[in-house]
Amino acid sequence: MSLTLQEVSAHRLTWSEYEKILSLLGREPTFTELGIFGVMWSEHCSYKSSRIHLRKLPSRSKLVLVGPGENAGIIDIGDNVAIAFKIESHNHPSFIEPFQGAATGVGGILRDIFTMGARPIAVMDALRFGKLDSSETGQRNKRIVHGVVSGISHYGNCFGVPTVGGECVFESCYDGNPLVNVFALGVFKHDEIFFGRATGVGNPVIYVGAKTGRDGIHGASMASEEFSEESKDKRPNVQVGDPFMEKLLLEACLEVMKTGAVVGIQDMGAAGLTCSTCEMGSRAGTGVEIDLKYVPQRETGMTPYEIMLSESQERMLLVAEKGREQEVFDVFHKWGLDAAVVGVVTDDGMLRVRNHGEIVAELSNRALADEAPLYDRPYTKPHRTVPMEAPAFASTDLTGDLTRLLASSDVCSKAWIWDQYDWMVRTNTTQGPGSDAAIVRIKETDSSIAMALDGNGRYCYLDPREGAKLIVAECCRNLSTSGALPIAATNNLNFGNPERPEIMAQLVEAIEGIAEACSFFETPITGGNVSLYNETLGEAIYPTPVMGIVGILKTAAPIPMQFAQPGRDIVLLGGLGASDETHFGGTQYAKVILDTLWGLPPQLDMDYEKRVQAAMREIAQAGLAESAHDLSDGGLAVALAEASFRGIGAHVSIESTLRPELALFHEGPSRILVSTASPGQVREIAAKYGVAADVIGKTVNDQLTIGPWVDCSIAQLQRPWKTALEEALH
Amino acid sequence: MKFGVVVFPGSNCDHDAWYATTRNLGQQAEFLWHHSEDLKGADAIILPGGFSYGDYLRCGAIARFSPIMNAVRRFAQEGGPVMGFCNGFQILCEAGLLPGALLRNAGMKFICRPVELEVATTNSPFTNEFSLRQHLTIPIAHGEGCYQAEESVLDQLEAEDRVAFRYVDNPNGSARSIAGILSAGRNVLGMMPHPERAADPLMGSTDGRLIFDSLISAYALTSK
Numbered sequence: 001m002s003l004t005l006q007e008v009s010a011h012r013l014t015w016s017e018y019e020k021i022l023s024l025l026g027r028e029p030t031f032t033e034l035g036i037f038g039v040m041w042s043e044h045c046s047y048k049s050s051r052i053h054l055r056k057l058p059s060r061s062k063l064v065l066v067g068p069g070e071n072a073g074i075i076d077i078g079d080n081v082a083i084a085f086k087i088e089s090h091n092h093p094s095f096i097e098p099f100q101g102a103a104t105g106v107g108g109i110l111r112d113i114f115t116m117g118a119r120p121i122a123v124m125d126a127l128r129f130g131k132l133d134s135s136e137t138g139q140r141n142k143r144i145v146h147g148v149v150s151g152i153s154h155y156g157n158c159f160g161v162p163t164v165g166g167e168c169v170f171e172s173c174y175d176g177n178p179l180v181n182v183f184a185l186g187v188f189k190h191d192e193i194f195f196g197r198a199t200g201v202g203n204p205v206i207y208v209g210a211k212t213g214r215d216g217i218h219g220a221s222m223a224s225e226e227f228s229e230e231s232k233d234k235r236p237n238v239q240v241g242d243p244f245m246e247k248l249l250l251e252a253c254l255e256v257m258k259t260g261a262v263v264g265i266q267d268m269g270a271a272g273l274t275c276s277t278c279e280m281g282s283r284a285g286t287g288v289e290i291d292l293k294y295v296p297q298r299e300t301g302m303t304p305y306e307i308m309l310s311e312s313q314e315r316m317l318l319v320a321e322k323g324r325e326q327e328v329f330d331v332f333h334k335w336g337l338d339a340a341v342v343g344v345v346t347d348d349g350m351l352r353v354r355n356h357g358e359i360v361a362e363l364s365n366r367a368l369a370d371e372a373p374l375y376d377r378p379y380t381k382p383h384r385t386v387p388m389e390a391p392a393f394a395s396t397d398l399t400g401d402l403t404r405l406l407a408s409s410d411v412c413s414k415a416w417i418w419d420q421y422d423w424m425v426r427t428n429t430t431q432g433p434g435s436d437a438a439i440v441r442i443k444e445t446d447s448s449i450a451m452a453l454d455g456n457g458r459y460c461y462l463d464p465r466e467g468a469k470l471i472v473a474e475c476c477r478n479l480s481t482s483g484a485l486p487i488a489a490t491n492n493l494n495f496g497n498p499e500r501p502e503i504m505a506q507l508v509e510a511i512e513g514i515a516e517a518c519s520f521f522e523t524p525i526t527g528g529n530v531s532l533y534n535e536t537l538g539e540a541i542y543p544t545p546v547m548g549i550v551g552i553l554k555t556a557a558p559i560p561m562q563f564a565q566p567g568r569d570i571v572l573l574g575g576l577g578a579s580d581e582t583h584f585g586g587t588q589y590a591k592v593i594l595d596t597l598w599g600l601p602p603q604l605d606m607d608y609e610k611r612v613q614a615a616m617r618e619i620a621q622a623g624l625a626e627s628a629h630d631l632s633d634g635g636l637a638v639a640l641a642e643a644s645f646r647g648i649g650a651h652v653s654i655e656s657t658l659r660p661e662l663a664l665f666h667e668g669p670s671r672i673l674v675s676t677a678s679p680g681q682v683r684e685i686a687a688k689y690g691v692a693a694d695v696i697g698k699t700v701n702d703q704l705t706i707g708p709w710v711d712c713s714i715a716q717l718q719r720p721w722k723t724a725l726e727e728a729l730h
Numbered sequence: 731m732k733f734g735v736v737v738f739p740g741s742n743c744d745h746d747a748w749y750a751t752t753r754n755l756g757q758q759a760e761f762l763w764h765h766s767e768d769l770k771g772a773d774a775i776i777l778p779g780g781f782s783y784g785d786y787l788r789c790g791a792i793a794r795f796s797p798i799m800n801a802v803r804r805f806a807q808e809g810g811p812v813m814g815f816c817n818g819f820q821i822l823c824e825a826g827l828l829p830g831a832l833l834r835n836a837g838m839k840f841i842c843r844p845v846e847l848e849v850a851t852t853n854s855p856f857t858n859e860f861s862l863r864q865h866l867t868i869p870i871a872h873g874e875g876c877y878q879a880e881e882s883v884l885d886q887l888e889a890e891d892r893v894a895f896r897y898v899d900n901p902n903g904s905a906r907s908i909a910g911i912l913s914a915g916r917n918v919l920g921m922m923p924h925p926e927r928a929a930d931p932l933m934g935s936t937d938g939r940l941i942f943d944s945l946i947s948a949y950a951l952t953s954k
Contacts, residue, residue: 159742
């Protein structure tokens, strides 16, 4: 039997990759082996297009206990406590089947956290959808929003992890390619950390959790190709999630880890049994031999190929100490879960798969996990087709513009979404969704963890390198605004087809921008995810790197985003900032009011940004800020409005040489709105860091006045902001 | 006072109830595994929130058959105080310890947010520390919290002063804005809102504490 070109390309392998397989094996692979190579060498599992660039990312600091390469990064937060966190995408499945795609995205990242021994205590989501008001695709986009949000809600709520924050943006480029990036964070003690390593020759390999079915076969390879008209036929490739099963698996895994019988453990995510066996073997330098007849199966007549490639959810593979199998079984049976010895750790470095004794695959773990092809794909200049020059524009109604911006889909309240998430379960959430950063306290310590997700496809489309740096800066600023010191990061790189040099250029520039900024802000990247081929019918998404950054602060009542008292001074920390028409083209004003995109993203001075943030943290820690809100989408005017939505508004006047549209709505970074009873002390701290701290006005009841351009009641601004999303979804 | 917190597979507010009673209220608490009939000498039982047994069939429909519920039923029949929050309320209704049922929210969506409640009776071991019609802010987090019962049952609940809490702005379509009810013996409380999430100053509201405080002072009286 000889494999044909067709069979090879059906596994998304190129002919030259196939030739590499032939030379590694010294023979032709079996059909099952070809399937195994197909998934392990897929873009999704091997990062073959991005790996050489990902090495540029900083990954070390004295707090990093575990960096990239494991299921999640681990950071020391003191008191013998550590956190594990990572972000992962489930973009392709969420387009094909929004509910299950998003639900299993949550399930997958949760397993990455608890497979390391950490109990998940927070989830956040970065979502991108097509526009809801599109006459052609609006209806479909609404369906996707409903499906994704209820999928996340269903899975996270039932599992019992709070969804504490995130972000959500609507843009035509995500019409056929919604993005669902899920971040999860867990907590544990230093001595509770587990790794996905198959150590100890002769130790049993144990399968636990849900039974294996035919769902999700080829999921990893599907996530590595573009969408076409046939993609809807791929629905069976999407897995089905069972959050109750996952909850049991969580409790059973954490309990079995305490017995001391577990040597290594890894979840079965993308590429299921294949990936977990060969990665665990590869990391430990051992072999793994399994017999598929022992694998708990939900369906009859499954072939070895199907069992190895199934992506059925809620499964784990663990290696136990020989002779202590019963201890493992007892825990899983207590939780009503399957547990079966399916194989053994060997000393020959091979993944040997038998089916009722007969060998159906025999491959080197290292070849599968570590010797995937590595591509230095050619890249040119980043793809962009928009002009550098601004169109002519002149506002006739600045209050009206502000109202429209507040009611636009990106800026408006996302309460419709997060009301559906249980963001309080586990009673740690001191600051929930809708804030600059989410904060969860770590019980039994004095510390809390702040976290934020940020992305901006428009900025990155205009300039991937500068856009990426702006995202890192903004994400850190969100944390600093809450008084937290940013300490580590994870990233999700969502891009189009890397085989197109102008798309590859976007990826390279964004990675280099993130690398530079994360080094500068001292937030090493401990892991993350790359999602490529986000294209439909040749149309790529905007380059959309999403950053997830975590920070640490002392547990205390959080600083609210909204003004708390009338008669307080409003300080614009960082000053009014600079802009010009060229750097105004990526703003929400350009998008919502002018319906166009041009020029460059705002200019960032990283050194100044870092000083603003340090000053903010000191102001927060000194208890001087009654409220704090960072400026981002929609600039100063939107930030002032959002800070007024608890009923205390502002009377400010702006003295700027900029034209009013720019002064009110430019999105220059390094700016934070602080209300305080002690403006003198705030200015003193700012001066120490050499940053501006302009007192721009005072808080007042019920009204927002930004002299000389905006004057209206808070209610007039808040109503459209509050109801816009729900109205757009009906 | 010692609280017993029942753990069904799928309970996910069990730790929160344990934390509220021990760390926030300084009492003792122990987890009670669903497969056991041993209440471990608890003075009051909490059925916590979550998705017992996954609740794929109907919330609480399977939990009512678990061994621990035999013990809880006996405990309640002997007058022992039992509290069910959220999923716990659903289970109490399924188990017949409280009348009525919890259906899908009127808006058909899961809702998680702090809501305003009104205390409807102070005549119970769970509400004696409140004043009548006092307003409380306590979070809800449920997809199936729409309380329904036959009109005659609702009339009877009201006639016997067994409505414990009402929503000020009914979020889920519950009949007569009912958020929580008492058993005929007044020793079983079921409510959809989560008082264990409003027991710690860091969580934004401590209005839920008074439910536990009420019970603790009622217990102190009876155990004198």
